[in-house]
Amino acid sequence: MDPNRIIQALKGTIDPNLRIAAETELNQSYKIINFAPTLLQIIVSDQVEFPVRQAAAIYMKNMVTQYWPDREAPPGEAMLPFNIHENDRQNIRDNIVEGIIHSPDLIRSQLAVCLRAIIKYDFPGRWTAVVDKIGFFLQSPNNASWLGSLMCLYQLVRTYEFKKAEERDPLIAAMQIFLPRIQQKIFQLLPDSSQLSVLIQKQILKIFYALVQYALPLQLVNKQTMTQWMEIFRTIIDRDVPPETLQVDEDDRPELVWWKCKKWALHLVARLFERYGSPGNVTKDYTENDDLTNVIQKMICEYSEEMTTIAVDMTQHLAMTFSKVLQSDAYEEVEDKTVMAMGILNTIDTILTVVEDHKEITQQLEGICLQVIGLVLQKHVIEFYEEVLSLAYSLTCQVISPNMWQLLGVLYEVLQQDCFEYFTDMMPLLHNYVTVDTDAFLSNPKNVEIIYNLCKKVLTGDAGEDAECHAAKLLEVIILQCQGKGIDQCIPLFVEAVLERLTRGVKTSELRTMCLQVTIAALYYSPMLLVHTLENIRFSHSAEPITAQFINQWMNDTDCFLGLHDRKVCIIGLSTLMEMQNRPEAVNAVAAQILPSLLLLFLGLKRAYASKITNDQDENGEEDEDAEENEEIPSDEDDIREAGQQYLDMLEQHQVEEDEEDDDDDEWDEDGLEETALEGFSTPLDEDNYVDEYQIFTSALLRIQSVDAAWYQTLTAPLSEDQKKQLQEIFTLTEQRKNAEESKKIEGQGGYKFDMTAPVPTMFSFGATRGNN
Template sequence: MDTHTVYQLFSATYHSDPNVQKQAEGQLRQVEGTPGFISILVQILGSEEIEVQTKQAVSIYLKNRVRSSWVSEEVTTHNIIPIEQQDRDTFKANILGILVTVPNPVRVQLLDTLNRVLANDFPNKWADYINQVHAFLGTNDAKMAYVGLLALLQVIRVYQWRIEDKSPLVEIVQSSFPITLQMAQSLCNENSLDAAEMLRIIMKAYSIAIQYELTQHLQDNSSLVPWVTLMLQIVEKHIPQEMLSEDLEERQKFIWYRVKRRSCQNLNRLFSRYGNPAQIGQTSKYTAFAENFVQQFGPQILRVYLQQTDRWIKKETWLSQKVLFFFAEFYRDALTHKLTWQIMKSYAETLVTHFIFPQLCFTEEDEDLWVDDPVDYIHKRLDPLEDFSAPVAATITFLMNLAKYRNKFIFKKILININNVLETYRDAPPESKDPRQKDGALKMIGCLADLILRKKSGIAHHMEPFFTAYVFPEFQSQYPYLRARACDMLMRFNKMDFENKANLAIAFRGVTTCMRDTELPVRVQACLSLQFMIQHESVRNALIPSLPMIMQELLNLTNQIDADTLSGVMEEFVEVFSEELTPFAIQLTEQLRNTFLRIMQDYQDSAAVPVSGELITSTELDISDKTMAASGVLKTITTLLLSLESTPELLSRLENALLPVITYSLENAIIDLYEDIFDIIDTCTFSTKQISQTMWGIFELIYKTFKDTGIDYIEEIFPSLDNYISYGTQFFIQNTTLQRMINDIVETVMTSDRLNESERICGCKLIESILLNCRGVVDQYVGPFIDLVFKHLSNTKSTSLTNFKFYCIEAVINCLYYNPLLSLHILEERNLTQTFFSIWFDNIKKFSRVHDKKLVVVTLCSLMEIPVEQLPSILQTGWPQVLEVILTIFKSLPKAEENRNEMEKMYDNESDDDDDDGEADGESENRGDQAVDDEDVQDEDAEYLEFLAREAARNARSTTDEEDDDDPLEEEILFESPLDKLDVYIRFHDVFVGVQQHYPTSYNLLTKNLDTEKQNLIMKIINIANERRKNSENHTNENDNNYEKQMYNY
């Protein structure tokens, strides 16, 4: 195929006629495997006569083709047409030159393609790539030098997330960074946008190179001094006013400020990760580097930042929010080391008053966003996750750390500053009041709430008068953001106890009034605050008459803003007021359902749509917000269902209301919501202890979901499947289609390569559920179950048993309990009897839980009921060991039952336990008190990371080549099975006496090796059995006066 024909085909892919497009795309698929096809594309891209649209279509196709077909020979590929070696060579030989000539939209696609090729071929199959890059970097042609930088950045990006061998990156840094340093030093003296863009790429490359490791080359002063000097020059660089846009949003994105931001980020990274001894810990390999860096560069960086901050305070320069973010981030870290703190100390009060405070005040930008798009304002200002990543977040953290770690020096000064602002506002005439300053002062004190309320602060008792003087009046403020701030203050000081209950009543009325505010952000903030206020009993009692209205308002707000945080408020209310909300349960469930379906419709509307071969999506963050909001609604539904556990009739009605929620999510494969959806199915079926026609109606959909998209969620799906079998047994055993579906799920789980051992345990548990609940009616599955299990047991050593293999053993034990003769026959046929019993009995101590022990006893009792002559010879030989294993189990059973009872009590009491924050608070206080203001502060995060490093090293030393056992199995408190009601003491007693009476040969063989201790244990078991039987009969007779008391005699 010639170049012109290929060019025409690609030109046709953006033709206005869809039929022409479709025909061209079909022809391209037919010829794409032709040798030389990629080389033709390279020619088209390199031609200056070809129009941009066609080049863009070619570049998109090439990117997608390389993604799918440019793979290493070691990687197995299916249904993929490989790219010929000659085409690969042509691409490599021409790509850098093409990048020089193509327009930016095409270049973006080709850079992604280049990165993919490098990820597969560099360095082994493209050894001269760096030489090509250096040739471009060394030219006097600006466009070629620019492409050289882009090409360097792409190869560095290959190693950004790579954990394994990074030696090629070390070589790249050593050979290339001196060249880029020299370029950057020259570019820094220019003001052009092109110079800024090239500097941005250089700074980005440096940023990736130091992200996780600092190479020795970059640690050496010969490299470090010029790089740090360069970056500080960029930070100090004056940007001519005429270059800046009047539009503040555009100014924030201006290229020179992006360069400044990246330089600050690099300097901060060098300091916080490698260069601050107070943060990196004593075990770090960078300890020596840190000591040098903090002495030589720490003060230098700090002084430049302080000088720039001072100019910003005096309005002599403008700084972007991101640059201010990195300044605050550096100040936060610099205050931890005594050397940098000594420099910062004299500026601290100025930084609080003129750097931190203005950034916390309500701004014009905030007001514009509030008015123009209140929903976006809520997401950006009130959502904790959004707020955490906002530029002002570092400023808040700086303030909090300053007050905490340099408490004696600065804390009171901060409070005095706040008080001065608030008093000035209070005393000023109305026309002179600045409400934004009051908002900033309240926000500042709100950030310090935890420090203020600690026992040793000395000011906690002043906060109630503070609220009455400065916070409560703002519930009626003419400024909506101050009404919202009043609500926010109650949320931040939620641990404060109001001594005067009248003040608590004022707070409650203020918040409930704000819930009906005309401004959306105020209503949202009021709801968030109310969540924390219900810890007060008087507030809870006052809320009860208004609960329907409050829940309705929460639903209305959720429908307006899709905020996950509001779902958390609803969930909290449903949990706290479960009894009061029961009469409204159906109405509330229907409203939650409608809210969910509305969110999901919006989700679908926001979903990605393919356009001209390229996936164009609307805001991915918007989709993520909607998914989180939908998940929050589902969690609220689950909480509501759990609260109604004692009303199965009501739950059955709720199932019908929730059916659209379940079917929509599964039919549309909303994978992100599978966990929540299966929580709802599990809760419905477990709480009612029955399977309604409604729930049976979705079983096939559950099966289809598992087969199509849900296999990775088997651990979330399993509880529901178990419920179907356990509580719908009669319907299940009559329906062979359902049985085949469950069996197929078991087989898939036990054989699929997509699942690990932990996930395969669900397959073993399903086998157990089927065999325990469907006794006598699923004989046809016993053989397949044993075969599936032994695929994983065949190489098992008797001395090593992972948790998964333990469950495999239990699956076979369940087969034996289900039908001993059938299962023994199958084991004998496959010559597995000796193997299985050896593994089982050698690992009997692994059967530590009550259910495990019961299963062992009832299964071995079932075997004891078979005449020994009918048993396989290997069992006849080891027959006495069967009784010994039973006695071993009984010996440890009381302790296991005691442990389970304790865990059940703990579970029952869990909801009544309050989080004990006292120790944490005390520890936090002690840290603040122990931090001598002029000494180093040991960073808590660094301490924790150091601890993890020590633990990792210790674990690495203790690891052996032997197969590691998993963690010990713990009791599953909510697990129910048919064995729960079976008394193994009575069961053993009945079988033991029966064997003695009917099978003397078996009995004599069983008991021939019993010593006195074991005989006494048997007598103890029999006595316990008699006592339990007697108690059971007495209990029965007490409830039935028509029967005389009877006792069994043994």
């Protein structure tokens, strides 16, 4: 394979004038034996221009993730699909670790994704040598070699991060070698505050997090070694940053490696406590903690049935003790009253969790807890706000009593006086108020007014973009939760609040997309109401309606919508937008962007669904196959089940590892799921079978094709052949999802049968279209 020919083609992909010809050249060459190893040679060569090396790395990442796994021919096709040849795979296995170690950061991150894909499919069966490779470089005294080899080790550990304990034997065997070595290294580096040293320390923390955050390997970690690790975390958290970092703008400091290292140490401490130290979460394997509060909490969890009978008395006693600690000086002998008080609040919260299924006991506990909550709020003891908000959340998860509704007004008054930095802690409770009993929430207009005013104050104040994201999310939840429940008068207020925030400086794409998402939810709620609202909003900087600005910003940011929920909302919104009868002119102006944006969203959505299936299986184990085998299904229904299973299989096959190792440590996504921090605040759209975004989009486009040929032509004319193919694939997926849903109905309802004789919808056509005859 001629490297120069590939280099010229890669160079052409960077030039817009040569891109199509260059991509054609590469697409004609990639199946040739030795293409992939030649690509790797180009990537690691210092003689090649950096942009070309970077383009080669991206191309190789796509090749490896798509063509590394062995794939069989689809049913009915004789020709095997393309896979990277085994000789080429062995060549890459022999050289990729060195490539990662010796490459610059931007290229290293692409190769790391390749390595993880290779490890996923080849380790340990075909490639035990990766352990020896990493081990060799981890023996080097050269810190530069350590950084790259640690990144390789991170890929190995992350491959097993969410696997069950019994499936982690290959990783455990490797980490018995590596864990003592990296612990020794980080101890040695702690006094060294140079950038490279701290980068290595941060990478070691990331490895340890991936190793222990889901399952604590007791073969590797005992009480002594864990104590040593905790001392490492404490040292990193407590140590001063270099004085020169304080000259950096305060808003930019979190991006410095010294602060990122602290963040990982804190993240580890929090996760270890939550998973292995927090009562209610800890399993018997990990029950080695010290003080009286923890003993009480463990006892509650261990003897939950017995505890329900004495829960009220115990909670009453804890509440009285808390009141004494807070109000008197009688406990001067207690070294740290704050720690004791927090322990009491956490224990009360644990009791609430234990008795949550016993409604009569929970009702009795509610009054006691409200006394505690009221005491904290009255005295404005802000260090306990997080704990009492957690208590209130636990009391509102299943039902909301009149007293708890009154608490909403009290919280509003308190937070008018105190800083809004606790809004994110308040969010789960506010979400309960909106979603647990929506009719009760709407029955008193004061409730909606309180939530809106809280969100408005956050969006117009200086609470920070994280709190602002939560405020916008809460507005979106209200809109989606109250669909069809008559909150038309609220929609203009919600939309104006988020769009006004957009007109001011926004630093993060998360806040920008969250503000857009509120407006998209309003579009889904009522298209005409939103258009009317947009046309009547005027901001001081412009006399023009904000409609065009909103549409253009939305189009520019469709690639920033991540996770299942956000992409689903964006797809439903764009589908609604393109099908509107009286479209704003701004929609026509961006017609060429609508379908390409939707295709991009569907691609990401497919990966997110695939990752969700994989993670659900990892967490819950495989489904009970015996029951499935014993079922007898008529032949026509069998076809539906097969089609549905094909859809699920396709999702798993198309899972693509897109978690770039570009040092973006703000993302704590779990194995490519890309779930955003706000997706935990569910809406009706997130319920199974509530709406299917695939069917909404497909039905909308088919209706446009049928009744508005000119608009359909405008939408589809800019599509390339590949994009047209993707569009047809979405149509096929829609049918498969529909069949998968029908198969569930068959299994769940026994006698339900799907009409296999029903006409199949017409697939999309391009070029000639039907008119309005």
